[in-house]
Structure formats: C-alpha cells, structure tokens
Amino acid sequence: TMLPVELTLVVAATRDMGIGRAGTLPWTGLKKEMAYFARVTKRLPADAQPPAMNAVIMGRKTWDSIPVKFRPLKGRLNIVISRSHPENTAADLDVEKEPVKVGSLAQALEYLKTHTPAGTGAAATKAFVIGGAQIYGASLALPEARRVLLTRVMDDFDCDTFFPLRLPSEEGEGKWAQRSKEELDAWTGETVTEGVQEENGTRYEFQMWERVD
Numbered sequence: 001t002m003l004p005v006e007l008t009l010v011v012a013a014t015r016d017m018g019i020g021r022a023g024t025l026p027w028t029g030l031k032k033e034m035a036y037f038a039r040v041t042k043r044l045p046a047d048a049q050p051p052a053m054n055a056v057i058m059g060r061k062t063w064d065s066i067p068v069k070f071r072p073l074k075g076r077l078n079i080v081i082s083r084s085h086p087e088n089t090a091a092d093l094d095v096e097k098e099p100v101k102v103g104s105l106a107q108a109l110e111y112l113k114t115h116t117p118a119g120t121g122a123a124a125t126k127a128f129v130i131g132g133a134q135i136y137g138a139s140l141a142l143p144e145a146r147r148v149l150l151t152r153v154m155d156d157f158d159c160d161t162f163f164p165l166r167l168p169s170e171e172g173e174g175k176w177a178q179r180s181k182e183e184l185d186a187w188t189g190e191t192v193t194e195g196v197q198e199e200n201g202t203r204y205e206f207q208m209w210e211r212v213d
C-alpha cells in the first residue's frame with residue numbers, strides 16, 4: 001500500500017523570514033539550536049524502530065553548505081535535489097556514506113513511498129524538508145507540507161535568502177496556526193525549552209506552526 005508522506009519543514013528564520021546569506025547561515029554559534037535540529041530530525045516516532053530512519057530532504061546548495069565531515073547528516077536518510085541528478089538512485093547505495101540523489105521534490109516523495117524500511121511502514125518515520133529557500137518554496141506548494149518547526153530568530157541579520165512564507169501567514173499564503181508548547185513537545189517527543197533563548201548574543205524561540213485546512 002502507498003502511504004501518504006507528510007512533510008515537516010524545519011527552518012530558523014529572522015522576523016522578516018531571513019534564512020541565509022552568501023550560501024551559508026546568517027548567524028554563527030547557535031550550538032543548542034543546532035543540537036535541537038539534530039535531535040528532532042533524528043528521533044523516530046514511538047511506533048518505529050531502527051533500522052528505520054527519518055528523512056531529511058534538501059536542495060543541492062544546502063547540501064553544499066554542510067561541511068564535508070558532517071555530511072551525510074548522521075542517523076538520517078539524506079535526500080538531495082538537483083537538476084543534474086540521475087533519474088534513478090543506485091540500488092546499492094550506502095546511506096551512511098552518500099545521499100540519495102533525486103531530480104525533483106516529486107522524486108524525493110516517490111523515493112520515500114517506494115523505499116519502506118523493512119517491517120516499519122513508510123508512515124512510521126518522519127520526513128523533514130531542511131532547506132533552502134528553493135526547496136521550501138517547492139514544498140509549500142504541496143498539500144503534503146503540513147507543519148513548520150520554526151526557530152524564530154529575534155535579532156536582525158543581513159540576509160539574501162528568505163523563507164517563502166510569512167508566519168503569521170498573510171492573505172493568499174494559506175492558513176497557518178501556531179501550536180502550543182504542549183503540542184510541540186508531543187510532536188517532537190521531547191520537552192522543548194520554552195520562551196526566548198539566548199546564545200552567543202542571539203535571541204531565538206522554538207515554535208511549531210501547522211496548516212489549517
């Protein structure tokens with residue numbers, strides 16, 4: 001059976017939705033923020049067991065922005081989208097060493113639907129879209145995009161790349177609602193630090209938004 005894939009976008013953005021500058025993040029030194037990202041994207045839902053893994057889907061430029069020694073991102077199925085990728089991913093791919101390479105977001109979803117980890121069921125793992133702006137934009141156009149885990153950065157940074165949805169959303173962007181701290185904890189499976197955090201002189205807050213139909 002084909003199970004639907006639900007997409008959760010994970011992003012850290014300033015109040016005017018700035019997410020990047022010159023191919024990298026606008027800020028540095030948000031170690032606890034990056035640790036939150038790693039935990040949340042790795043943690044399996046309660047009904048899934050290893051060797052099942054959650055998936056992280058990203059654009060080629062975001063892949064390039066990750067230092068070589070940190071990629072593929074550990075403990076997650078990495079899927080990278082590029083127009084120069086082949087039509088079929090190698091069947092003997094070692095996912096610990098290489099990303100799954102696909103030519104479109106549609107192919108990424110197709111891959112998730114057809115490569116069910118043995119005995120787990122595709123719906124048992126989570127699929128995250130981790131950037132950048134181009135791939136967030138493509139995702140938000142799909143009904144599968146249900147949720148945004150937003151790290152709202154409260155300080156201003158000079159950015160050249162922006163998340164293509166304002167939160168709170170405006171007319172014509174679809175309806176998105178912020179969920180409570182309890183709902184964020186339940187969805188992530190951890191007790192998320194509440195309120196405004198500060199690291200390295202930068203203030204931020206962990207939020208969850210969901211599409212309201």
Ligand code: NDP
Pocket residue numbers: 010011012013018019020021022023024025058059060061062063065081082083084103104105130131132133134135136138161
């Ligand atoms: P992306 O990471 O979205 O990658 C863009 C690339 O993806 C394109 O060049 C192309 O690869 C491929 N691609 C895009 N659309 C398609 C399509 N329809 N079909 C096939 N391939 C496609 O790049 P952005 O420039 O938008 O974002 C990168 C920036 O975002 C960086 O500054 C990064 O640091 C930042 N970022 C910030 C995050 C945050 O949470 N703050 C998270 C992630 C990234 P190709 O050219 O190879 O064909």
